[in-house]
Amino acid sequence: MPCIDPDGKLxxxxxxxxxxxxxxxxxxxLAERTGLALYRVRxxxxxxxxxxxxxxxxxxxxxxxxGRQALVAKS
Amino acid sequence: MQTSIAEKTxxxxxxxxxxxxxxxxxxxxxxxxxxxxxxWLVLFSHPADxxxxxxxxxxxxxxxxxxxxxxxxxxxxxxxDSNFSHIAWMRNIEEKFGLKVPxxxxxxxxxxxxxxxxxxxxxxxxxxxxxxxxxxxxQGILRAMIYYPLTTGRNMDEILRLIDALQTTxxxxxxxxxxxxxxxxxxxxxxxxxxxxxxxxKAGYECKDWYFxxxxx
Numbered sequence: 001m002p003c004i005d006p007d008g009k010l011x012x013x014x015x016x017x018x019x020x021x022x023x024x025x026x027x028x029x030l031a032e033r034t035g036l037a038l039y040r041v042r043x044x045x046x047x048x049x050x051x052x053x054x055x056x057x058x059x060x061x062x063x064x065x066x067g068r069q070a071l072v073a074k075s
Numbered sequence: 076m077q078t079s080i081a082e083k084t085x086x087x088x089x090x091x092x093x094x095x096x097x098x099x100x101x102x103x104x105x106x107x108x109x110x111x112x113x114x115w116l117v118l119f120s121h122p123a124d125x126x127x128x129x130x131x132x133x134x135x136x137x138x139x140x141x142x143x144x145x146x147x148x149x150x151x152x153x154x155x156d157s158n159f160s161h162i163a164w165m166r167n168i169e170e171k172f173g174l175k176v177p178x179x180x181x182x183x184x185x186x187x188x189x190x191x192x193x194x195x196x197x198x199x200x201x202x203x204x205x206x207x208x209x210x211x212x213x214q215g216i217l218r219a220m221i222y223y224p225l226t227t228g229r230n231m232d233e234i235l236r237l238i239d240a241l242q243t244t245x246x247x248x249x250x251x252x253x254x255x256x257x258x259x260x261x262x263x264x265x266x267x268x269x270x271x272x273x274x275x276x277k278a279g280y281e282c283k284d285w286y287f288x289x290x291x292x
Contacts, residue, residue, distance in 0.1 A: 003104075037114075037149060038110075038113065038114065039106060039110040039111050039114065039149060040103060040104075040110075042109075042110040043103070043104050043105060043106050043107070043110050044104070047104065047105070
């Protein structure tokens with residue numbers, strides 16, 4: 001899974017997206033905040049959610065406890 | 076029995092229809108066609124990584140990538156090679172030509188996307204994709220296709236010109252003449268009734284005849 005590298009840590013782009021998801025954000029806002037292309041944000045967030053690191057509520061995405069722990073492990 | 080679109084069209088995509096949907100492994104992770112919704116997409120195939128003509132094309136696309144970006148266009152390559160091969164080739168291009176390839180490249184080892192888009196020309200090669208270009212608009216409609224043979228590198232300026240022409244058509248409801256470039260006069264769509272034809276001649280356009288009128292934007 002591209003949001004997690006082979007040694008189990010977040011990839012740079014996944015970390016960038018998760019850090020921008022402290023507050024609920026739309027995909028478009030996330031693309032603007034991270035400077036990543038919208039297609040990359042769409043696919044990245046899909047994988048972040050599938051990995052259980054963030055949640056969706058009415059088209060807004062926010063990191064959860066597991067996502068926070070992954071960020072702590074990365075730093 | 077119902078006939079599928081693929082059967083009706085011999086597996087070839089058709090202009091004006093929704094582009095065939097896919098999910099594929101790429102150098103930027105797993106991507107779906109729907110991830111590009113809202114942007115223009117130039118999906119192009121090349122025969123193989125680490126080959127000279129393809130390398131010149133990737134260098135040309137990488138150089139023009141900012142121009143595509145300015146027009147709201149994403150680029151995505153494809154060949155029947157692995158992601159490892161793509162990554163090694165991208166790194167080689169960066170090392171030898173000093174250019175980072177900023178767009179994803181599909182690793183279509185099982186030929187799923189290539190087959191869906193009719194990128195394989197068995198008369199040329201059964202194991203490589205020809206040099207195909209598909210322009211897909213922000214609504215996911217296939218708007219233009221270009222096919223070049225294995226031997227001949229594409230002209231990226233022409234692809235950019237094509238994008239400019241399509242975007243101008245969408246914005247202003249006009250057509251564009253041969254060799255048109257932005258800033259040049261455009262073609263007013265021909266009238267469909269005799270009444271319109273008569274009115275057209277008095278509308279202040281630059282008309283050669285009732286069916287051939289130009290205007291500036």
